[in-house]
Amino acid sequence: MGALDGIDRNILRLLRLNARISNAALAAEVGLSPSACLRRIRILETSGVIRGYTALVDSGAGDSAIAVIINITLERQTEDYLNRFEAAVRRHPEIRECYLMTGGSDYLLRVDVASAGEFERIHKDILSTLPGILRIHSSFSIRNVLAGRPAR
Template sequence: MPDRINEAILRHLRHDGRLSNAELAERIGLSPSACLRRVKMLEKEGVIRGYQAIIARRNAPPVATVIVQITLERQTEECLRRFESRIRECPDVKECYLMTGDADYLLRVEARDMQDYERIHKEELSRMPGVVRIQSNFAIRPVVQQEKAQTGG
């Protein structure tokens, strides 16, 4: 469980991941060496998993966001493990969630266009172990996109 200083570090880095160590240390009231030790510890423990740039869609190459529901033939531990192992190898799948309800998994897939998604569907998704149903929904436009990651969980 992060203490108050670690929570402050995470809050500042979540807001601006490009802060220099000196700036971060000044903002939270630590020496630069103590601040760096804490950041390195948070990285080592996997609390901070990485840093990324958030690209404005208008400046990025066009991409289709596809929300895909996957249903497996069975929900045994072995079936879930095999599917999850394979889906992690799929570079076009940006997010994958084990779900309750009608579908077993919900995926967020990014494709260049409809032809690219057809390739992803045929060559990747339909060949996943245990898949019996694939339902694809194309996003028209984003309404809410929370870019900043949350601390915890």
Template sequence: MHPLDSIDRQILRHLRADGRISNVQLAAKVGLSPSACLRRVQLLEQQGTIRGYTAIVEGPDTGAGIIIIVQITLERQTEQFLHRFEAAVRKHPEIRECYLMTGDADYLIHLEAENASAYETLHKEVLSRLPGVARIHSSFAIRRVLPAR
């Protein structure tokens, strides 16, 4: 893996803002030829810096329902407990994101559910059955606040 330079960081910044930007537009923004820019993007993909591309979907008909942020505290913070927990999380596609954290909780999880009843099922059948869980604290998002573009 090569270390990121200022051009790589510019490429990543522009792709975060617009993942559908054309290679020609991206190259112009970072000051490279299209072929050199494409090689850099491909290298960032191959080394895992860019893991994929996604669409951020908004609106009432998207099926997203409600967004829940869940703080998980484990019984212990040993390597074995962390590994078992993370392996179990990877098996549940309803868990959109999971972060190992500092602070009060060990993990922060982002879930989406159709409604509160569907979340209750996820809580009972998924979250509470993850290995090593000592405490679960859930917060429901009221609305998303997007950064200025």
């Protein structure tokens, strides 16, 4: 797919705010017919610009999950080290997100835990066993500022 135009960017912006918006409402918002809007969405999907849709699930009123943000520094930044680390991360569903980073660390990971004890288990059984790690730095979140924000 070539460069995105203003309509494509507007479609993506609106889908980020509400991926369940009806095609008719989306089309009206961006100034297209429903069929033209749907055609653009399909092109964005097949070209890989839109990789999928997801549901953000509330863990429940009684569940107080804590997001832990983990900065990982590898011993080396060679292709082999990066590939081995990423393959190992994919085998652990406890690791909810993993980003290759620039700056002070090589990767940023996110795990959700119910307690410090649960994180201790994840740290011992998973994080410390990942290949090629030089340093692990973990931070516990206080709250998600953007969670539950109303769609615009």
